[in-house]
Structure formats: C-alpha cells, structure tokens
Amino acid sequence: MTEKDFVPSAHYDLKEEGKVGFKSPSNIALVKYWGKKKNQIPANPSISFTLDACATKTTLAFKKLKSRGTNFTFDLLFEGKPKPSFAPKIETFFGRILTYVPFLLDYHFVIETSNSFPHSSGIASSASGMSALALCIMEIEKELNPEMTDVYFIQKASFLARLGSGSACRSLQGAIIQWGAHAATEGSSNLYGIKYPYAVHEIFKNYHDTILLVDKGEKQVSSTVGHDLMHNHPFADQRFAQAHKNLTKLKSVFKSGNLEEFIKIVESEALTLHAMMMTSYPYFILMKPNTLEIINKIWAFRERSGTHVCFTLDAGANVHVLYPENEKEAVYQFIKNELVVYCQNQQYICDRIGFGAKRLNVS
Structure with a gap:
C-alpha cells in the first residue's frame, strides 16, 4: 500500500447529518518509537501491547454545510466542557488528512471526547484519542461508501491516526501491534500498524x-x-x-x-x-x-x-x-x-x- 491508495477514487453522495462513535484504547510500547521523519514516518519500528481499561471515548456528530467551506469548522468538548487548547491539534490533523478525507470541508463537526485516565501524563492519551477520532472519520466514510472492505477500513483508519499521533496507529486493534518497516516482519509498514503476524506463546x-x-x-x-x-x-x-x-x-x-x-x-x-x-x-x-x-x-x-x-x-x-x-x-x-x-x-x-x-x- 502507498499513500495514494488512501485517496478516494470516486465522489460520494454526502449525507445531511449523522453521529458516530468509538471507544479506542491506549497502548504501551515494548520496543519504543522515538524520532520521526516527514509526514509522521517513524525513524524506527515499534511494537506494543494494546491496553483495555485505559481508553478514550469519542463521538463525532456531523451536519452538512450549505456550501463547501474553505476552513474546517468544529466544536470540541473534552469531558463535557469546551477545550480550546485542543483545537490547534485537531486543525493540524484535519489539514494533514484532507487529501484522504475530502468531505471534512463539507461538514460542521461536534467532537465529544473523554478519557478513562489522566490526559498528558504519559499514558499515550494522544494515541487513544487520535485513533478514536480517526475511526469515527472512517465510519462516516464507510457510510458514504458501504462497499469498503473491513481490511481497507482498518488500514486507512490506522493510516489517518498516524497522521494525528504516531503511536495512535497502534491503538486500533490488539493484542500485539507492530508499526514501522522492519526487514524481518512480513507486511510491516511505515504507513500503518499491523497485527503482529507470528506465533505468540500463551503466557503473553x-x-x-x-x-x-x-x-x-x-x-x-x-x-x-x-x-x-x-x-x-x-x-x-x-x-x-x-x-x-x-x-x-x-x-x-x-x-x-x-x-x-x-x-x-x-x-x-x-x-x-x-x-x-x-x-x-x-x-x-x-x-x-x-x-x-x-x-x-x-x-x-x-x-x-x-x-x-x-x-x-x-x-x-x-x-x-x-x-x-x-x-x-x-x-x-x-x-x-x-x-x-x-x-x-x-x-x-x-x-x-x-x-x-x-x-x-x-x-
């Protein structure tokens, strides 16, 4: 897969409005990702355990604008209250993924999100948060394109999540997820996380x-x-x-x-x-x-x-x-x-x- 594979090949009829939601877990890296290249490409591969209790719940309500906008328009609530400090990160994320999700400029969004653990304290809240948001966006795309396969859905969601927060691409599936090209791992990619493809002992x-x-x-x-x-x-x-x-x-x-x-x-x-x-x-x-x-x-x-x-x-x-x-x-x-x-x-x-x-x- 290349970046071009995640650019929509057809124009879809847009829904007027709707709401989707996901609960996405954090993860804990065993081999650490530290250092990145342009476009959120990792400088080294990493592997993680997906967690269970530490998670982010995100809902994404969307309403079609009267005409396509030139700027992103959204409201963001964190644990029930406006969180202006999160807005720049969402703006940056939307800007990075617009090529792959063109309908972002056609809607006003209401993002409501909450964590089961403290934010910004080293429990990868950006991983769970960005993966949950990416999944919500992909759920909208799947509603517009019902023929989408489950494999493509999860690969593109991981690809989008990575553009919000690198480690977020490891939070969509479980139980062991690898991200980053590695010569000894078949199917590994810098663009998205994959389920660890080899044998795992019962103890793990x-x-x-x-x-x-x-x-x-x-x-x-x-x-x-x-x-x-x-x-x-x-x-x-x-x-x-x-x-x-x-x-x-x-x-x-x-x-x-x-x-x-x-x-x-x-x-x-x-x-x-x-x-x-x-x-x-x-x-x-x-x-x-x-x-x-x-x-x-x-x-x-x-x-x-x-x-x-x-x-x-x-x-x-x-x-x-x-x-x-x-x-x-x-x-x-x-x-x-x-x-x-x-x-x-x-x-x-x-x-x-x-x-x-x-x-x-x-x-």
Whole structure:
C-alpha cells in the first residue's frame, strides 16, 4: 500500500447529518518509537501491547454545510466542557488528512471526547484519542461508501491516526501491534500498524499492566518536541539500529515464552528511551524520584520472589508494571504493599492486554 491508495477514487453522495462513535484504547510500547521523519514516518519500528481499561471515548456528530467551506469548522468538548487548547491539534490533523478525507470541508463537526485516565501524563492519551477520532472519520466514510472492505477500513483508519499521533496507529486493534518497516516482519509498514503476524506463546496472551500514577500532571516536554530532538541526536543511529535488533529478538521470545529475555528487552527499551531524552540537546528528564524508587523496588522483588514482573515507561514519569496472569496474585500484593505509596495520591490503574477499539451505540 502507498499513500495514494488512501485517496478516494470516486465522489460520494454526502449525507445531511449523522453521529458516530468509538471507544479506542491506549497502548504501551515494548520496543519504543522515538524520532520521526516527514509526514509522521517513524525513524524506527515499534511494537506494543494494546491496553483495555485505559481508553478514550469519542463521538463525532456531523451536519452538512450549505456550501463547501474553505476552513474546517468544529466544536470540541473534552469531558463535557469546551477545550480550546485542543483545537490547534485537531486543525493540524484535519489539514494533514484532507487529501484522504475530502468531505471534512463539507461538514460542521461536534467532537465529544473523554478519557478513562489522566490526559498528558504519559499514558499515550494522544494515541487513544487520535485513533478514536480517526475511526469515527472512517465510519462516516464507510457510510458514504458501504462497499469498503473491513481490511481497507482498518488500514486507512490506522493510516489517518498516524497522521494525528504516531503511536495512535497502534491503538486500533490488539493484542500485539507492530508499526514501522522492519526487514524481518512480513507486511510491516511505515504507513500503518499491523497485527503482529507470528506465533505468540500463551503466557503473553493475558498479560497485565498496572500503571502507577507517579505524576498526573502534564509533561514538561511534549512528545512532539522530544521526537524532533532526535534529528541531531549524537546517538540516534545507534538507537534506531537497537530498535530493529530488539524487534528481531522479540520474534523468538514471543514464540518461546522466554520471560527472562522479554524482561531484558522491555526494560532496556524503557531506559534507552529516557536516556535519549537525557542526552539530547536541550536535554530533559521526565522521570521523577519516585519513578526510580519504584524501579529499584521491582528489581529487588523480582530477585527475591522469582517472579517475572518488570517495568516499562512511556514519555513520562508513570511506571507500567508488566506481569503474566499466572503471577498476578503475588505481584499485585507486592504492588499494594510496596509500590502504591510512591504514587500521587496513591492512585494507580489496573489494566491488561486488550483487543482493540469498539464502535459505540450513539443512536
């Protein structure tokens, strides 16, 4: 597939009005995406677990304008209230996808969205939010073109979501999604995410992710700025090569269920992500003291308990504690006894691997 395959080949009769909705999950990257090229093309491939509880619900109401506009027209409500600060990002997103979704200038939209988790705190709210919006837009297109196949629907939705937020293209399906061209992965693409196409051991099919909310505030440096700092980063080439190697290693890990190797890759990826932030210019640190306390507690508990608990981090201070279903009782008790104290207001989210977005009944 190329970008041209997502440009409509026919003119559709437009509906007068309607409303669609989707609930789309966040995701947690195991091999991290950090650094991008023009048009939201990733500098390296990534792979993620789709989550379940951490999700965004978005409805998109649309009403046909009397005549096609020259500017985008929409209202946006976040958790029931106007959110003007979101408008520029939506404007940018619509501008990027207009070639592929020309009807955006034919409607006034009302976007209503809400999260089940704190916004801008390192739980990939842009991933769930932009994927939900992209799915809503594609649902409108499918109503205009009922012959559209399900495969095309999901590929184009992922393609559009990527143009809003790179990691959003990994949030439409589950349970393991890969994004970015990778020589050892058949069907991989820089344009959209794909379901991981190879064998996955049973141990990975019910994985848990308890997210410790160390800091619920907005990050001091946005992911967009962080990605841009990779352009002249002294270690960028080595990092991109490392991501390719780790993705190749995961193929045998997923097949065999080798949790020791899984832990090495996942924790190394998390620490490398933050090392890139600390060694860019300007440099910045998103981890907090309690982030490090939690990491050290996890290492100590894993050594004394023999469990396979591990951590990963996104671009923020919060810690994702990953562990298999068959160890959930011991690990969850450890989390409550030793880790929750390091969370802001002792807040955390119990999540697990999920299977993708769902349509909302908005009739």
